[in-house]
Amino acid sequence: MFGVVLWCDEEDHKAVIWCEDHGDLAFYRSPSEVQSVSMDAGDWVEFDLSMDRNMRFAHNPRLIAEGVFPELPESLETVGNIQVSPAAQAQKHRGSAEIIPFAATLQSGRGQRRTATASRA
Template sequence: MKMFGVVLWCSENGEKAVIWCEDHGDLAFFHDVNNRQVLEAGDMVRFRAENARKMRLARDLVLVAQDGFRGLPERLRAAGRPGRAVVRRITPAA
């Protein structure tokens, strides 16, 4: 399935990236040692989504708009609220 997404993180050499997908479902993971495109967080990309090994993989990635969503990773991080984990003990019914 083809879709658009925004790069949230990428490796320095551009071989790996984590992509937020347009369907707001699972993140897509990109890994291509032959990638020659310069990717940065905030770039809009188009790719073919493929599910493999319980992960969504991004294949045939194409850069659509460089730096189109600058600051998105930081805004998403800021939107998360720090809080405490809540642990509830559940007692099985006898």
């Protein structure tokens, strides 16, 4: 899988990676006996992926390109700080899409003409 490094700690050889499938983040920790690849936030990496207890773990990361997305971690943080209306928060909590009732479409002028035309046919 490919991903972008969002955060890393070179001393502890840890990283958090945003995966190309936009699923859960992948966590990386280099085993102490293995020479770890040098990664920085914004780097594009390829890695093997495993799941354990509903968490994703990256293994054998390979650096594809350095600093390709340097602004991505800050952009995600900025988006995370945007104030969201209570209705939007409730919608997000339910995990469903916004549903626009069919009746709302019929109330527009164009919708009424379509309905009237369709009923004549």
